Amino acid sequence: MWRTVGHPQAVSYLERSLGSGRMAHAYLLVGQRHVGKGTLAQDTARALNCQGESPPCGACSACERIDRGTHPDVLRVGLLSDEKTGRPRTEISIDQMREVASLAALPPYEGGHRVFIIDGAELLSTEAANALLKTLEEPSPKVVFLLLSAAEGILLPTVTSRCQRVELRPLPAQEVAGFLEATGMDPEEAQLRMRLSNGSPGRALDQEFLSRRGEALAQAEAMLSQGSWDRLALAAERAASYDKERDAEFLDLWLGWWRDLLLLRAGCPDAVANADHAAALERTARALSLSQIKGAIHSLRAAAEGLRHHASPRLALEVMVLNLPHLEA
């Protein structure tokens, strides 16, 4: 049974490839975060190694061990954490890829397929990606690479051209809501999470997400009436405990909030994502001019872009908060 939510095209493509013996040796699964790349990769790994009747059965010993992460032929490669600081590294190193290449030369232990799941192919360092090229083009038989990436644009073209590209687009909103309700969620909450998920079922399921969002939105709203000192203090605080992923999400939430203001100001209230804050949003939108809102979105995007390209977090955030418009309380 395939556990992937949605993506009927991608699933049936992989299923048919398996069934007709046309399985390629390398797939690139692209799609935004939490859209289901990991689940689909896991499903594919199980299907390739399943001993049951209709792969992936989910019940046989191979499937179970893959779920637990103890199957010797299924290897997940991702960011390691630094030995000294304990923080995750920023790149997947060439040593990891050398290890993958040498393992890929061996036949699978259990006679199924050796599957390498490279989670975050965009995180491969230039050296690591190049070191993978030869293996990725012509691995030994019974070796399958599954590269997952949320940022296809920065992958080496030499890597993408060696893989079969499978795109996982955002799920239609109704599918996300249906899936959430099927898990037994309260319909109202399901609707809200659907609006916020942007088509990613994984994000919609994240339990902590709503509270993180509440915090971010409260800060976004408070910032409007704050003076420069308070704004700089917030920037400094976030920069001190900067975490690439967490702060990217934070900026994303702020962008969502400003996007809602833009939509309200432009007279398009149906599409507002933070629907539970509609009243407050409406009030704020009325107090701002459209060019102020556009300006704010531009500065948020500039900051997000800078942080993606390793700008100094403190500088990027300071410039951003100072550029946001002022409202008298």
Add this chain to the structure above:
Amino acid sequence: MPVLYRKWRPQTLADVAGQDHVTRTLLNALQADKVAHAYLFCGPRGTGKTTTARILAKAVNCLNNGHGEPCNQCEVCQGVAEGRSIDVVEADAASNRGIDEMRSLRERVAFSPGQSRYKVYIIDEVHMLTPGASNALLKTLEEPPPHGIFLLATTEPHHVLSTILSRCQRFDFRRLPQTDIIPRLEQIAQGEGVSITQPALSAIARSAQGSLRDAVNLLEQLASFFLERIDLPQVHELLGLRGDLRARELVEHIMRRDLAASLSLVNQIASGGADIRAFQKEAVEYLRGLLLIKGGSAGVVEVTADELAGMQEMAARATMEEIVRATRLLAEADLRWEGYSSLPLELALAECLATDAALQPPTQPEVATPQAHPEAVKSRTEPAARLASSAPPPPPRPAPRPPAAEPHPVAPVAQLDAVLPQSMVGNLTLDFLQSHWKQVINQFRGMGSTGTLDALLRQACHPISLEGEIVVLEFNSQWHKEKIEDPKYRHMVERKLSELFDTPCQVRCILAERRKPSQEPMVRAALELGGRVVNEENHG
């Protein structure tokens, strides 16, 4: 079962598609027995570099021929094809990139080949070698033993040391034109028992952008997904193009300047799970069609007659400027980085369609432009009123000017010089001075002791009022004001102005009053944090 691009890897030079300039040269060299000892193959992905290197390795060692194409039958050819020949070594420079690997390779070259004529080293991804390793290779690459041949391959020749480049015969592999990709795809499809239509083939070839491997990969996906029969709609489906009417609908909303409707359409598309990037592409393509029609070349727009009529009607309703602006803003919305967020597109729409004035009266006054501070506005109107009562009425105003201060911002100066002086004669009004100040300044080029009077004036001052024949210039800094007040320069300026406007002119210089602190958020923040304004420059 290997993927198609491996299964159908060409085995003879004649099979290598689209690189005739390379394969022919190599065949001639083989026939004349003049194979060089070091080759560098470079070119974009999927154009046949590694393939050609392997064929060459077989060709020089082939037992049956040896002076042309490999036979692919003999012991040696098959050994190379299966990767078990001891004399043809394929090294991956990207994972073995250090100096030690190169040293051991160098040592092994010295030994004679075991069963073939030549020892061939194929070094792939050679751009990833460390500088140390590259240098260690240099001596061997220049003068290998008579039985040694090096074939280097890379996608990035600019990362290869120039000392390596100069020791190799370099062959540049080109992106394949569609005319070369299509027959090869046809051949593969036939061999695999897949039937595919011509339009589908050309759509695949177009999207592969010159890489045969990418094209074959697409074909493979289509074959696995749709099995035996492939037509254009299937290719479009795989590439995420829909070809429906919603792009047209969006353009219609844009032309009607209906922001709310266009935003809600974009949202419907995004939440319906469609590919927002493909949608953007289609909308831009549609706008491009309008642009072409408006520009008078409806013939090149590739749509059906019905659609063309609809587009022509829409183009007739819009102005060229509107179409250009919409096309530019929509095409510039960069959707690559933010996953599948529709925000960049929404922002572009807001940019394109909305001004606050167009929506509702703004609740906050717009930020004033620096030039329009209150004093200037006052002095602009007052003297004019005085003028009307005392002096003879000013010459009739020129016909209403286009809103832009400079009608041809990019026109070369020489052209302005040629056009303007005549139109200035008798035109000494404040309005004219202010709207044409740059052109007036341009007339000062070449004056002054260093010939740069125009540069001094351009940065330093602008006319703020006209009192009879006295032009009042407002300066931003004391230094510049004193410089121009110096009689030497003042006379120069007055003479030139009199000459230009054909009426006596005088100049009075005043210093600009300290302006209100700028509304620029950064400046405001700096002031709030204890900053002080020391100098103001207007960049704009």
